[in-house]
Amino acid sequence: MxxxxxxxxxxxxxxxxxxxxxxxxxxxxxxxxxxxxxxFLIMLIFVSIILFLFPQEKIIMYLNFGNHTVNVIMAALVGSITIMPGFVAFPLAGILKNSGISFMIIASFTITLMMVGTITFPVEASYFGKKVTLIRNIISFIIAIIVALLIGLYFGEIII
Amino acid sequence: MKERKKNKKNINRNLYFIIILIYFVFIAYSYFFGIPSGIEIGNNLISFLLYMMKILPCAFILIGLFEVWVSRERVEKHLGHKGGLRGYVWAIILAGTMGGGLLVALPVSSALYKKGARLSVIFTFVGASAIVRIPMTLFEASFLGIEFTAIRWLASIPLIVISSIFLEKYLIKKNYSMKS
Structure with missing residues (x-):
């Protein structure tokens, strides 16, 4: 390296x-x-439990069970609470795409995965404080949803 | 009042300690008696710990070198209140070329803050470290297409900068300062 x-x-x-x-x-x-x-130790403990609760097969299931709107929201929630490195997340996104899941759902999953950190909350809070960490992550969540909607619009998956 | 605060802090610390203890006892018990769920959680812990231990020591040494060698004036000039728009551009470039994501970006941002970088630049940097990292972006583009990545960049970068500016305005009013 x-x-x-x-x-x-x-x-x-x-x-x-x-x-x-x-x-x-x-x-x-x-x-x-x-x-x-x-x-950091607290975060590691969260990570180990969350990875256990949300293995890849389960994530695919969570993103593909309701109507489109429900799936987008579910994707955002799953993306917010899980954590995974890019070299795991994007191949998974590729699998999701090939199994016919829309770009908007994938976007809402991968973007919240990158931007919103529930598991990293204790680490972030020891730098920014709890309140600012909360505000920052809520803003990130809103931005992620906006961007996912724009991606949905671009690919013609939602029509106004 | 102060006494009570101290007490609360002690209770919190004890609670943390107990949770951590229960966790490790459970993991040890699982390995010993072969409980699959506990073993899987333990393996997750080890693999993530190893992954982070590859990056973090280097990151912290680089941060230490940064703190001794880079002058406060230089950081203030480019990333402080005098820096103007340039500060955000630097923050995004730095975030894009840096590895490790949030867990590295946070200690870096605290070092930058100590040297006089402004809050909005810091929030832009931390936000951007989640979305514009080049290696991650290449990965994304190869699995989801260049269009997907392009829209994501074009839409999220301005939103990050704008929200960081507003967050700074709000926090200055509240007399906020970052811990270190």
């Missing part, structure tokens, strides 16, 4: 330029890591 090399090279450069500063940088890194680790 290139991140390792970049970090290593920068760290070496920094070390040769100024040992004291580099030591301070590592101390800052350590302190920041300690600061976030309790919320």
């Amino acid at each position: 290139w991140v390792f090399y970049v970090t290593g090279i920068l760290l070496l450069l920094s070390f040769f330029a100024d040992k004291k500063k580099t030591k301070k940088a590592l101390l800052i890194a350590y302190k920041r890591f300690i600061f976030i680790s309790p919320s």
Whole structure:
């Protein structure tokens, strides 16, 4: 992974330029890591349980059981509470598309998945505070729905 | 009043501790006695932890280097109140080229804030880190088509910037400051 090399090279450069500063940088890194680790642990526990409750087969089922409007809302909710890396999410989106699920439902799932973080709430709250984290995630949810609707309009899946 | 607040904090901490303890006892019990659901949850925990441990240490070291080497003036000039529109453009470019998503974006944004970046730029950065990351976008486009990705970008970037500006306005009125 290139991140390792970049970090290593920068760290070496920094070390040769100024040992004291580099030591301070590592101390800052350590302190920041300690600061976030309790919320991080809580988040990991959430992740492990949510991944258990929402395996891929179940997600496909949740996105495909009612009428179109219900499915869009369900997709947004499932996307908001689950978490998965892009290399899992987009192949899944590809499967959904091939099984005939509309772009609007897929969009509402993948965009909330990216933008709304229920599981990451404890981590985010230790930086922004609970209130701002809540506001930010509600705004993100609304933006995700707007964008999903625009995608639905573009692909002719909803007609005004 | 202060005493009561402290008490509440202690209760919260104990509650967290108990929940975490129950969780780990359950996982350990499951591995020992072969309970499938517990084992699956435990495996999920380990795989996600390993995935994050590949990224996070590097991210935090880079943040530490950033804090020692980049001057406050420079951050203020580009990402602060003097930066103007440029600040948002930088925030989006930085978010797009950075890996790791929200969990990396949050500590980075707190480092930027300490160096004088304005709140609206910070919120744009955190928001953008969820939607414009280049590797993720390439993945998306290859599975869902370029049109899908293009509309998503065009629609969500302005909305993120506008909502961040309003959120900043609201929070300045409330005298908000970020924790660090």
